[in-house]
Amino acid sequence: MANFGKDLQNSPKHALRISREQAIELFIPVVAVFLALLLGAFLVLFIGKSPLAAYGALLKGAFGSKRDIAETLINVTPLIFTGLSVAFSFKCGLFNIGAEGQFIMGQIIAAWIGYSLAGMPTVIHMPLAFLAGALAGGLWAALPGYLKAKLGVHEVINTIMMNYIALYFSHYLVMGPFKEPGPIPQTPQVAEAARLWKILPGTRLHFGLILALGAVWLVYYLLFKTTLGYEIRAVGNNPHAARYGGISVSKDIIIAMSISGALAGAAGAVQALGVQFRFLDLFGFIGYGFDGIAVALLGRNHPFGVLIAATLFGTLARGAITMQSIAKIPKQIIGIIQATIVIIVAADEILRRFFRSRSAATQALTEAGEGEDNGE
Amino acid sequence: MQRCLASLERGFLTLEVSTSTPVVEMRTITVRFPGVIANDNVTLDVYPGEILALLGENGAGKTTLMNVLYGLYKPDEGEIRIHGQPVSIANPNDAIKLGIGMVHQHFMLIAPFTVAENIVLGVEPVNVGGKLDMDKAIHDVEELSKQYGLVVDPHARIETISVGMQQRVEILKALYRGAEVLILDEPTAVLTPQEVDELAVIMRSLVRQGKSIIFITHKLREVIAISDRVTVLRRGKCVGTGETENTTQEELAQMMVGRKVVLSVDKEPVKTGDTVLSVQNLHARGSRKLPALKGVSFDVKAGEIVGIAGIEGNGQSELVETLTGLRKATSGHIYVNGTNLANSNPRALIEEGVAHIPEDRQNRGLILDFTVAENFILRNYYKPPFAQGINLDYRKVHAHARELIEEFDVRTPSENVPVRSLSGGNQQKVVVARELSGEPQLLIASQPTRGLDVGAIEFVHRRLLAQRDQGKAILLISLELEEVMSLSDRILVIYEGQIVGEMTPDEATEGELGLLMAGGHAKRGLHSEGSEQSGQFRQGSAELP
Numbered sequence: 001m002a003n004f005g006k007d008l009q010n011s012p013k014h015a016l017r018i019s020r021e022q023a024i025e026l027f028i029p030v031v032a033v034f035l036a037l038l039l040g041a042f043l044v045l046f047i048g049k050s051p052l053a054a055y056g057a058l059l060k061g062a063f064g065s066k067r068d069i070a071e072t073l074i075n076v077t078p079l080i081f082t083g084l085s086v087a088f089s090f091k092c093g094l095f096n097i098g099a100e101g102q103f104i105m106g107q108i109i110a111a112w113i114g115y116s117l118a119g120m121p122t123v124i125h126m127p128l129a130f131l132a133g134a135l136a137g138g139l140w141a142a143l144p145g146y147l148k149a150k151l152g153v154h155e156v157i158n159t160i161m162m163n164y165i166a167l168y169f170s171h172y173l174v175m176g177p178f179k180e181p182g183p184i185p186q187t188p189q190v191a192e193a194a195r196l197w198k199i200l201p202g203t204r205l206h207f208g209l210i211l212a213l214g215a216v217w218l219v220y221y222l223l224f225k226t227t228l229g230y231e232i233r234a235v236g237n238n239p240h241a242a243r244y245g246g247i248s249v250s251k252d253i254i255i256a257m258s259i260s261g262a263l264a265g266a267a268g269a270v271q272a273l274g275v276q277f278r279f280l281d282l283f284g285f286i287g288y289g290f291d292g293i294a295v296a297l298l299g300r301n302h303p304f305g306v307l308i309a310a311t312l313f314g315t316l317a318r319g320a321i322t323m324q325s326i327a328k329i330p331k332q333i334i335g336i337i338q339a340t341i342v343i344i345v346a347a348d349e350i351l352r353r354f355f356r357s358r359s360a361a362t363q364a365l366t367e368a369g370e371g372e373d374n375g376e
Numbered sequence: 377m378q379r380c381l382a383s384l385e386r387g388f389l390t391l392e393v394s395t396s397t398p399v400v401e402m403r404t405i406t407v408r409f410p411g412v413i414a415n416d417n418v419t420l421d422v423y424p425g426e427i428l429a430l431l432g433e434n435g436a437g438k439t440t441l442m443n444v445l446y447g448l449y450k451p452d453e454g455e456i457r458i459h460g461q462p463v464s465i466a467n468p469n470d471a472i473k474l475g476i477g478m479v480h481q482h483f484m485l486i487a488p489f490t491v492a493e494n495i496v497l498g499v500e501p502v503n504v505g506g507k508l509d510m511d512k513a514i515h516d517v518e519e520l521s522k523q524y525g526l527v528v529d530p531h532a533r534i535e536t537i538s539v540g541m542q543q544r545v546e547i548l549k550a551l552y553r554g555a556e557v558l559i560l561d562e563p564t565a566v567l568t569p570q571e572v573d574e575l576a577v578i579m580r581s582l583v584r585q586g587k588s589i590i591f592i593t594h595k596l597r598e599v600i601a602i603s604d605r606v607t608v609l610r611r612g613k614c615v616g617t618g619e620t621e622n623t624t625q626e627e628l629a630q631m632m633v634g635r636k637v638v639l640s641v642d643k644e645p646v647k648t649g650d651t652v653l654s655v656q657n658l659h660a661r662g663s664r665k666l667p668a669l670k671g672v673s674f675d676v677k678a679g680e681i682v683g684i685a686g687i688e689g690n691g692q693s694e695l696v697e698t699l700t701g702l703r704k705a706t707s708g709h710i711y712v713n714g715t716n717l718a719n720s721n722p723r724a725l726i727e728e729g730v731a732h733i734p735e736d737r738q739n740r741g742l743i744l745d746f747t748v749a750e751n752f753i754l755r756n757y758y759k760p761p762f763a764q765g766i767n768l769d770y771r772k773v774h775a776h777a778r779e780l781i782e783e784f785d786v787r788t789p790s791e792n793v794p795v796r797s798l799s800g801g802n803q804q805k806v807v808v809a810r811e812l813s814g815e816p817q818l819l820i821a822s823q824p825t826r827g828l829d830v831g832a833i834e835f836v837h838r839r840l841l842a843q844r845d846q847g848k849a850i851l852l853i854s855l856e857l858e859e860v861m862s863l864s865d866r867i868l869v870i871y872e873g874q875i876v877g878e879m880t881p882d883e884a885t886e887g888e889l890g891l892l893m894a895g896g897h898a899k900r901g902l903h904s905e906g907s908e909q910s911g912q913f914r915q916g917s918a919e920l921p
Contacts, residue, residue: 225767225768225770226768227757227758227767227768228766230750230757230768231757234743234746234754237743237746238743238744238745240739240740241739241740241743241754243702243722244700244702244722244740244741244754244755245722245754245755246721246722246723246758247723248721
């Protein structure tokens, strides 16, 4: 197992213990993915198909051609944003289940700014629409943040409720004030100037991916290089100690929720400005926000982990379509795999205990050997 | 066993040669936790009708060993015999069946239930038809309490009785289940000196009637005063066992720590300066919204240590929290250097030079998953040189951490490890280093040595005295009377949210302080200045039974 060399100099045993913990920490998601894929293979076998063919089709569907890769990345983009959103709130000790609602608000407001303003240059209109979406998501999350900070109302309950409010509010907007004339409940098309640039000729891949990668870096920088990030992580780890340290816990809760919501809103904005170019009436939740919870969980709430996890989930979702159409394997298998990953990562204590008892056993053996040497 | 015998060669204790069979024999017990051997080949015997003190520093493995006996941990190696028969104890129920009872340091009682209900809980007497026979329960409890001289009121609800009585309820609980061997885990930690004396009497009466007691402690004086024999653990190993009357406190301290220990504190004469902290008629509510501070007034001057003595739960925590901005005062004034800072936020007090060593380092003083370096800047991360605009300059943070680690001798592999991985003593060093490095005007130290071993206690005490000698004002709140008496220049006694007396350490005796702490009043006159200033002494008669 990896040990993080530089800590070893002073007290090898001590440092080893920590690095082992860290190694386990990194290892759990990998093991979870592996076990889930294994389970998926058995399920495929169970329905009388070849797991190799299934996973082959999956990979081909996700990466088989330039277009496939582009479509996979289009899938990954909003998941990066929503994964970051949930991870950011977790870092402040908050569980933002409302990324779904913030996504919806971001999407519809970005679409509105996108279609309602005309005659602006791209360099103004596009960022304006994108930021408006992010702002809408941020405000949508700031309210539960405020209620949590000032009145102690639990953010989980509140953000769930806010999801429904966002869903029905979007119905109202898209069938009322934002409705395009005609029979279909949808907004007018977003102006060309507000659309995200295409970044890979011949595909739909758009600038949103670059924005998402930028957001990964931004969240990383914010959390680990700034005083605000220090505060937010302090509040998330131990609000009592944070308060003792002079940090305003309630202020940080509101800020963290707002940033988390803005990230989810940005996910909605890139969908509106990069993929759909309008807002279509929703029949229910699309699920990018909820998937963000799984992505954050698998990514261990670290921005880089989120990037990897979002890529995995986006790939699976894209590949599943080909798997179903070519290998004739129901794409629900992928749903099961994703769910299994989440369960294993969420119940990581099982794996952790497994690793610990093994490492403890190894260590005990080593020490018993040492003991004999010193015994005389 | 060999280890124990080997240590006897130093000429300290002789192993008791007894003809009777021990009630409990623990042979070569080894318990391993990941990365640490909590008990290493430990051997312990308990004979019928004796009080065995199990002495050791925090983390020496005392509680682990007793948890093995009580069936909470399974030893990796070793054997337990009860009355000479090898037994396997898989859980506390097995232990209870074998006649082993344990009174934990933190009582496990149900507050709204009565004394009798708590005692019979789990083994309730029932009528035909399965109805709870409360009359029999009360009768049984009364019988038991008479037999062993453990005075309790079976009808009283737990939340209304004193801590001392709660402890008696816990002991009765064990006896009701037929305990022959009682394990008392740090039973004196929550008691006043008078209650400790009462407990000693009870323990004596129990062993006279054939019970055996294992008494876990790290207080040397109590070992000498109460026990018949003593077994000393150090770092998981048994370093000696023998008869108490053949040893001294100094010898025990040396065995416990592994080196010579200076038990007394040397102090320079006090040189006080201006008043730094002035608390006037301070009122505040506790966490249950009941008044916890009822008009507290006192001053702390530069260059002196003012100690606050009292039994846990008499308003100390609320006082500290109110003084440090963590709790709202309902009325009153807190002047720091002449500025009223009552109900300021914690940061305003930090800015005014108020340092705070909190009583609960793990839940308040530290962020356990943050690195040592990150913990060092918890109270000044927002200021240069650490903060540069919105950025935090981690290079400076790490350099700062390395300096403090060096200066305060924090034992850590590097400044980059989570503080969680440090020992309790080193965690406390991190807190102390952080609070003292800010050059405070006033230091509020709340139980600064709680849970530390003798070496770390010495360290903290030396640092506090050094601050005092540099002319800093120090308010020391401690439940350890010895600590208050040895460090303080003035001692205030807190009882039920009021300062009920003031003494100097020279004129104070433990007996008098103990009486004040329990709500009685001292035989000698109270410090006149204190009395005029606050005018709120409890004049009621002593409430001790």
